[in-house]
Amino acid sequence: MLNQNEHSFHSKTIPGVALIIEDQKTFSSMLVTVLNAKLTCPTVVCATLAEAKLVLANSHEVISIAICDLTLPDGSNEEVIDAVQAHGIPVIALTGTFSEPLRNLLLRRGVVDYVLKRSLNSLEYVASLVERVTRNLQIKALVVDDSESSLTIIRHYLARQKITAICTKNPVEALAILEQEKDIQLVLSDHEMPHMSGVEFVTQIRKKHRKEKLAIIGISGSADKTLVAHFLKSGANDFIPKPFSYEEFLCRVTQNLQMLDLIKETLYVSNTDYLTGLYNRRYFFESGQVLVQEAATANQCCYLGVIDIDHFKRINDQFGHDVGDLAICFLAHTMQAFFARELVARIGGEEFVILFHGREQNYILDVLEQFRSHIEKTPFQLPGAVPANHNGRLSITVSIGCASGNGDLHALMKAADLRLYQAKEAGRNRLVAG
Numbered sequence: 001m002l003n004q005n006e007h008s009f010h011s012k013t014i015p016g017v018a019l020i021i022e023d024q025k026t027f028s029s030m031l032v033t034v035l036n037a038k039l040t041c042p043t044v045v046c047a048t049l050a051e052a053k054l055v056l057a058n059s060h061e062v063i064s065i066a067i068c069d070l071t072l073p074d075g076s077n078e079e080v081i082d083a084v085q086a087h088g089i090p091v092i093a094l095t096g097t098f099s100e101p102l103r104n105l106l107l108r109r110g111v112v113d114y115v116l117k118r119s120l121n122s123l124e125y126v127a128s129l130v131e132r133v134t135r136n137l138q139i140k141a142l143v144v145d146d147s148e149s150s151l152t153i154i155r156h157y158l159a160r161q162k163i164t165a166i167c168t169k170n171p172v173e174a175l176a177i178l179e180q181e182k183d184i185q186l187v188l189s190d191h192e193m194p195h196m197s198g199v200e201f202v203t204q205i206r207k208k209h210r211k212e213k214l215a216i217i218g219i220s221g222s223a224d225k226t227l228v229a230h231f232l233k234s235g236a237n238d239f240i241p242k243p244f245s246y247e248e249f250l251c252r253v254t255q256n257l258q259m260l261d262l263i264k265e266t267l268y269v270s271n272t273d274y275l276t277g278l279y280n281r282r283y284f285f286e287s288g289q290v291l292v293q294e295a296a297t298a299n300q301c302c303y304l305g306v307i308d309i310d311h312f313k314r315i316n317d318q319f320g321h322d323v324g325d326l327a328i329c330f331l332a333h334t335m336q337a338f339f340a341r342e343l344v345a346r347i348g349g350e351e352f353v354i355l356f357h358g359r360e361q362n363y364i365l366d367v368l369e370q371f372r373s374h375i376e377k378t379p380f381q382l383p384g385a386v387p388a389n390h391n392g393r394l395s396i397t398v399s400i401g402c403a404s405g406n407g408d409l410h411a412l413m414k415a416a417d418l419r420l421y422q423a424k425e426a427g428r429n430r431l432v433a434g
């Protein structure tokens with residue numbers, strides 16, 4: 001089941017503050033505009049190194065990343081980088097010109113990346129880097145390579161992007177690590193290794209881990225021109241030929257992680273109700289059917305509760321659609337709190353469901369009745385100008401139908417819907433189970 005609380009990929013909020021050290025006012029304000037348009041990213045702008053040092057020494061907020069122009073009136077390239085890195089803050093360097101010696105110096109100094117100040121594209125690239133690097137703090141990668149020097153370089157390149165790396169020379173050990181460390185999202189694998197080739201290693205991984213959840217990048221210096229295709233056909237997402245530059249490595253890793261984020265985001269959007277953040281009808285019927293079948297295989301039955309707000313149309317008519325939406329959200333959040341362990345979804349306008357599996361009947365009937373009573377007794381807060389029944393607060397009631405069954409979610413739904421209809425017919429604000 002998707003974890004509804006894991007929406008970090010969905011949020012574009014950057015933890016902490018981005019420090020911009022840039023003496024060209026036009027450029028810094030354009031950068032602030034682009035960062036704010038693409039991310040929720042508080043920024044602090046300094047025009048000189050002296051100002052930046054003061055901020056670095058006295059900031060009460062965590063500075064998560066610094067975007068530094070290298071040609072400040074009061075400091076050299078290296079002084080700016082040193083001043084920021086002394087506080088353990090990753091640096092994105094901005095430069096008006098490019099030269100090989102400057103590039104080498106920046107890479108030696110461990111900057112995340114350098115960006116040429118050319119166009120709007122450069123600003124957008126900075127924004128995507130800021131987002132990536134701050135997200136990378138949550139990313140764990142597994143690196144498998146029998147060469148000590150390759151492992152060292154890859155570990156170092158990943159650390160520069162703030163990715164945590166677990167390294168091993170042994171692909172068999174790597175498979176075991178992958179089983180233990182469930183939060184690994186990226187695997188980087190060499191090809192020619194003892195015990196197992198990289199291609200075989202990828203094949204083994206793909207028996208259990210899908211491409212959409214775990215990105216694998218093959219890395220090899222082999223002269224065999226068919227190796228890239230072998231890696232990709234066995235399930236790798238990408239391939240980097242050795243030797244590679246830091247820049248290429250950064251771009252490939254970034255693209256693969258962005259792809260995973262995009263897939264997660266698409267899944268989230270297609271499975272979630274936009275208004276409440278609960279699962280939607282599609283997700284409920286897909287994953288609910290699996291749970292119901294699993295329970296049937298274990299000779300257990302599932303219970304389904306269908307909840308409907310009473311006279312909801314009147315709330316819309318009397319107080320407006322926005323207040324109707326607030327009532328829906330209030331109910332949804334209360335359901336999340338009451339039924340944290342169950343599959344809860346909004347399957348229609350003011351119709352919600354809870355699928356109970358592995359629960360005793362007595363528990364289910366008690367908790368549904370407690371929920372009904374809690375909703376009745378707990379008015380929710382209305383926005384200032386809206387008149388209501390108690391001090392700007394509005395009460396709602398719900399009717400609940402509950403039925404049990406095994407094997408067929410649609411049959412269970414029909415039975416619970418019938419109980420809901422009976423609850424409505426009997427006067428609403430009640431639970432009917434059977």
Ligand SMILES: Nc1nc2c(ncn2[C@@H]2O[C@H](COP(=O)(O)OP(=O)(O)OP(=O)(O)O)[C@@H](O)[C@H]2O)c(=O)[nH]1
Pocket residue numbers: 275308309310311312313314316320321322323324325328348349350424428
């Ligand atoms: N505010 C708001 N209203 C919605 C939403 N989705 C559906 N509705 C409204 O929900 C109302 C449902 O009304 P009915 O199905 O007639 O039922 P009811 O008024 O709740 O009456 P009973 O269910 O018989 O107690 C309709 O007026 C829909 O327009 C939504 O997302 N937001």
